[in-house]
Amino acid sequence: MRGSFACGVAPLLLTLILAPAATTTFFSLPSPWGYRCDVGRCIKEDNTGVEDLVTLNTCKLTCGPFGVLWPQPKSATVGKEVVQFLPSNITHKTSCAPAVCELLEQAVVIFKDNLQRYHPDYAAGLTPWKGPWGPATVGHTLNLDVTVNTDATRLSLETDESYSLSVSTTGQTTTAIIITATYFGARHALETLSQLVEYQEYQDSLMIVSTAEVSDSPVFKYRGLILDTSRNFIGVEAIERTLDTMAANKLNSFHWHITDSHSFPLYLESLPKMSYYGAYSSRHVYYPADIRHLVEYGRVRGVRVLPEFDAPAHVGNGWQWTEKEEGLGKLAVCVNREPWQSYCVEPPCGQLNLANPNMYKLLGQIYDEMVQLFSPLDLFHYGGDEVNLNCWNTTAEIVAWMTENNNGLDADAYYVQWGTFQERARQLLTTANGEKEVTGILWTSHLTEAGHVDRFLNNSQYIIQIWTTGDDPVIGELLKKNYRVIFSTYDSWYLDCGMGAWVGEGNNWCSPYKGWQKVYDFSPYEIAINQTGADQRDLIMGGEAALWTEQVDDTAVDSKLWPRGAALAERLWTNPSANWKPAETRFIHNRQRLVKRGVMAERIQPEWCHQNEGLCYL
Structure with a gap:
């Protein structure tokens, strides 16, 4: 059953669900396993409800100095806590030259589409995000605040692709602040932000690390x-x-x-x-x-x-x-x-x-x-x-x-x-x-x-x-x-x-x-x-x-x-x-x-x- 199962509670019942078309069956169940982070590794253990274990995706996001960021950033601090939100609760504002803002609008659409694809029903062609969700998940908003300081819209060997990304959470709002010299750095920052997000299987929602600081630039042009x-x-x-x-x-x-x-x-x-x-x-x-x-x-x-x-x-x-x-x-x-x-x-x-x-x-x-x-x-x-x-x-x-x-x-x-x-x-x-x-x-x-x-x-x-x-x-x-x-x-x-x-x-x-x-x-x-x-x-x-x-x-x-x-x-x-x-x-x-x-x-x-x-x- 989907819903409010907490990872620290031992599973008692496996429920067989019939898909709407009545031609496919699948199990939707809480896992008997949980994970803890130990010296940068996600360790799988019996989920007895005694230890404070988390889901595999949660552990992957928050374990180790870089979580699951790829490629490895120049420097990063990734928080150990996550908050749940829905993909419909993403807002954004941009500060940039008109031509750059036009590109950024497209980049934000791509960012949102990438997050939609994290849902396991997406690839199967089924309707994702069915819930039910608690008030905290429904009310949580991810705000993007993007500033690009130059008007460059074409890539060259001299293009500055660096960026800074700061993620912080206060109450029901997580804010991601991106500051870059060029559009291309901003685009990279949005990609990094998408890698600080994963699917939360027990809440049928997305989750994002509550805090993060990334300062990044490429070695090779x-x-x-x-x-x-x-x-x-x-x-x-x-x-x-x-x-x-x-x-x-x-x-x-x-x-x-x-x-x-x-x-x-x-x-x-x-x-x-x-x-x-x-x-x-x-x-x-x-x-x-x-x-x-x-x-x-x-x-x-x-x-x-x-x-x-x-x-x-x-x-x-x-x-x-x-x-x-x-x-x-x-x-x-x-x-x-x-x-x-x-x-x-x-x-x-x-x-x-x-x-x-x-x-x-x-x-x-x-x-x-x-x-x-x-x-x-x-x-x-x-x-x-x-x-x-x-x-x-x-x-x-x-x-x-x-x-x-x-x-x-x-x-x-x-x-x-x-x-x-x-x-x-x-x-x-x-x-x-x-x-x-x-x-x-x-x-x-x-x-x-x-x-x-x-x-x-x-x-x-x-x-x-x-x-x-x-x-x-x-x-x-x-x-x-x-x-x-x-x-x-x-x-x-x-x-x-x-x-x-x-x-x-x-x-x-x-x-x-x-x-x-x-x-x-x-x-x-x-x-x-x-x-x-x-x-x-x-x-x-x-x-x-x-x-x-x-x-x-x-x-x-x-x-x-x-x-x-x-x-x-x-x-x-x-x-x-x-x-x-x-x-x-x-x-x-x-x-x-x-x-x-x-x-x-x-x-x-x-x-x-x-x-x-x-x-x-x-």
């Missing part, structure tokens, strides 16, 4: 995930869910690897044949309205949607139409060429044709539209990895062009032309962006190898994204030459690893699977110290976990990204000094919370471990 939507198409709803979950974990950069040699799902109004020839089907296309929607959807949630147009390699399907267009010529070479092992790292192959000047005209058109779709850009990813020199050097048109221009045909000659291509691409993007320079991001590649990078790339114009291993000596060289970097090392932060091979047999190339513990423990600062003697915090922008989708589509994207993406989030937000072990119980609870919010996050442990903290160990 750039905290992201890469999602590839070319190898397999990922639907808009799945991307929305990804952005929601990134926001729940205070990640701020969604790196969208939107096209590749496999498919071209991006619809361009000036170049509709790119997706006509390159999309898997008419249902596997992102239209301009989809792009603009997702960019704004992310902004409201504190996440930049960062586009990548990978070139000069990783192009192919979608470019075939240019061969049939009079006067254009072949703009991409080696497209679907066999045997693929000779011309690219995975099928299908394809690279831009350096010998055809029309290629730059088309590239400029692509940039023009991408700038409009993702505007305003503070960062742009050029891709720029895994060029196969054999593709270019076995294409008659390119070989003839290289020879006629006395460029040579050795590897260094092609690197020079690749570097020239990259400079032309930068100029085209700048023009597309109204002559305003955009900081570019490039993958580590042959251009960034030892002794190469400063020949081809200006360290003020580019950030280098490291996808090789954590012990790659090029990391130290890049940092010593004052290049800014983003870490995405495949031996720690590639989330698609550990599956069966998708070509041939055995395991996929980057196996084994990267468990959340490995994701959590990888520290960019430690790598920098090992290679340069200093943490290089001014040059390390942050990091990304990558999900390449050879073996992922809508059905698996949640479980591949989460909850391991949350482990990355705490590493990049807090850079904890300890390893994963002290974070385990908070991590497991965070996974439970994500599931309540509709995320199909992978199971990490049996439920028994969640209910018996510290007993699942080696």
Whole structure:
């Protein structure tokens, strides 16, 4: 029976309830167990009514220095008492510039929706919050008081994401005071506040800690995930869910690897044949309205949607139409060429044709539209990895062009032309962006190898994204030459690893699977110290976990990204000094919370471990 059962009273009766449809039965009963907090752990004990035990959710909220906050804040004091309230009893007031207040209104709606999802009936599609409730619960109000001191509404690498949150309770009112420099800090504060709330199963209400003080800011400026939507198409709803979950974990950069040699799902109004020839089907296309929607959807949630147009390699399907267009010529070479092992790292192959000047005209058109779709850009990813020199050097048109221009045909000659291509691409993007320079991001590649990078790339114009291993000596060289970097090392932060091979047999190339513990423990600062003697915090922008989708589509994207993406989030937000072990119980609870919010996050442990903290160990 729902109602006023107190956790300290021993259960005497189990009542079988029939659901309204009379097709499902369930037990609604007081638990024979209760919990007490002991040295930061929730200890499960017989609920005899003698000791003052609390529910599991109550203990989770109030036990330990951070309760169940994720990622761990810079500093926090969480009270040991809770008060009950109903989601209908939330009020708010804001002090901010008009454009910021408009965003905050949306953020408060998201905050309230997240609290609704804590009710176990929500996911089942049943009507939640049926009570009955006592006068104290019905009369209790949660008041939000939010102050934002600047008018910034767009994220950049210089955005102040810090916030302070103070929770206090007087009588029938709990007040949450949020003070921040920017909207993005306020949004983070609302997320933290939502994690100070849980469902109270015996009162069929919400509960919030009666007092809390949080002062918080991220260690790294750039905290992201890469999602590839070319190898397999990922639907808009799945991307929305990804952005929601990134926001729940205070990640701020969604790196969208939107096209590749496999498919071209991006619809361009000036170049509709790119997706006509390159999309898997008419249902596997992102239209301009989809792009603009997702960019704004992310902004409201504190996440930049960062586009990548990978070139000069990783192009192919979608470019075939240019061969049939009079006067254009072949703009991409080696497209679907066999045997693929000779011309690219995975099928299908394809690279831009350096010998055809029309290629730059088309590239400029692509940039023009991408700038409009993702505007305003503070960062742009050029891709720029895994060029196969054999593709270019076995294409008659390119070989003839290289020879006629006395460029040579050795590897260094092609690197020079690749570097020239990259400079032309930068100029085209700048023009597309109204002559305003955009900081570019490039993958580590042959251009960034030892002794190469400063020949081809200006360290003020580019950030280098490291996808090789954590012990790659090029990391130290890049940092010593004052290049800014983003870490995405495949031996720690590639989330698609550990599956069966998708070509041939055995395991996929980057196996084994990267468990959340490995994701959590990888520290960019430690790598920098090992290679340069200093943490290089001014040059390390942050990091990304990558999900390449050879073996992922809508059905698996949640479980591949989460909850391991949350482990990355705490590493990049807090850079904890300890390893994963002290974070385990908070991590497991965070996974439970994500599931309540509709995320199909992978199971990490049996439920028994969640209910018996510290007993699942080696």
